[in-house]
Amino acid sequence: MQYGASSNSRDFLQQGTWLHRLDDGLALAFTRCRPPRALIETSHTPHAEAGIILTFGLLGSSEYREYCGPRVDFCRGHTTVTAFDHSRGERRMPAGESVLQLRLIASAEWLTRYLGKSSQATLPTSSGIRTLAFRPTPASSGAHLQALRTLLQTNGSRIQLHIHALSLMGEQLETLLPPPAAPAKGRMTTADAERIHQARNIIVEELDTPLTLAYLAARVGLGEQKLKAGFQHLFDITPGRFLHEQRMRHAHRLLESGQQVAQAAYATGYRHPSNFSAAFSGFFGYPPKAVKHGR
Template identity: 45%
Template sequence: MAALQRISQSYRVASTHSRLVSTEACGWMRQQLPEELGECYSERLTFDDDLLVVRSRYRPTRNLIEETISPHNRHMLVITFGMQGNSGYKGTDGSAVSFRAGFTTITSFQLSLGERCYEAGATVCQLRLLIGESLLNKYIGEQRARQLLGNGNVRQLAFQKTSAAGASHASALTHQLNQGVTGTLEMHIHTLSLLSEQLKLLSPDTRPENLQFSATDIEKLDRARDIMIEQMDQPLTVTYLCAAVGLNEFKLKEGLHYRFNSTPYRMLHEIRMRKAFTLLESGCQVAQAAYQVGYKFPNNFSVAFTRFFGKPPKSVFGKRR
């Protein structure tokens, strides 16, 4: 009876209800409900037509039911990371999806009509990745993409506790937004790392008996090495490299061993150390060299450099050949 009373007292927001729309300097597009309803907004960043990040924060002053209509009208996979609080979605087709803090929910749909429910005074923060069909085809193949996307109705594909790595990437994306970060490269890395982890869970790799590398695979492996060189100052991960070049983790690791007799970690570490040596030789200070090759803390860099070369970075600083 109490639950029915709360629903009857809820304030309903139609999809046509006026929302304040603005574009932030860092490229995020913000939609906000009127202030009298509380702090209720969502922000969207578009990397391309098939990859979007949406961050939402709702703290309504009253029980709130918000009507939602998908603006995409195409097959989408949605990965939702619950950052704080709980909320629910009810579809007109009878579907129901729950979102909880500390859990990752994966759904798929083509056209979703329904409503989201929020409790008065409770804060709900969520981070969503929206992935289109063509990007899924690229990463997991057309057959598996069709299986996940289904017939277009809202489907819940997974609901599991967010991993430590996933929580770290999601928190980093949220932190960058709070800091008003203008560059999107690091955001893209965190986003693809999140995506790759979840796609791996949905479509686990199978180890082939005889692994072959095509000319296209070789190009992708070379591209992975180039990304390490070009972005060595960024927090690169294996999952990001896999997503960036379009190889699964097993094939990337085996391919780097096949082509370069190395592993992703060892290759990146060697690229960073040799670049750091060149920077120090040219007169770059230790802290500056550390930052340029991806180390936030100079002490950690000094330890790694000394282990790699057998001598500390200060012994190289300012030397000429």
């Protein structure tokens, strides 16, 4: 599979595959193709080391056949998760069928850095590729996939690309990674406590971004359930509730300083002021327009 660099939206709308590097060892690939004849082309994994690929089928279907190895299927509405190590084979697409796929490609080093050493258990022990999951793409992934497509087409914010990509990674890999060894009841390791404090700091410092539990968990290297439980243990509140409270209190301060409702909404992660107004009214018991400058 040949990868090209997409530099603008016109390139993005043409046929082919474009690779967008998000981080050391993490890349986002987008494939758009409608071959007039059945297509068979040589393909190989893009990293020199082992890793994981998440393929989200948006349109059509295709398959990958490893030389002297297994077949991997990709189709619309399904997510295929594969682990690889120096795999080479053929990518096949049927004639006249539009194929649209978005892939997240993470190296072993990246997985260890973000998800811990437990992620290594999912990787092949020898050269090749193996399927870890083939399942319907959950509805919760839809918003992230649409956001990534829009951001790629418009050369959008790099941090927004990173957030949506990590959210998808966390959501898909949560059920595949082996659970970490549980500490003694009522105890928490120092490393986990540090990660949970790190997640709290991310919330406080990035209130204007669309934070999700999956993104926070992937970014600090903890499972979602472990992050929720640890957050509750350390701070007596869930991450979601803490994020909501921080956003509302920050918004109140902004309104008091004289900012408009729309400005306060965007500064606290809301893209629609009407949603912000409803959340603010539910939290404080009065609408944001009732906040007076200097109140």
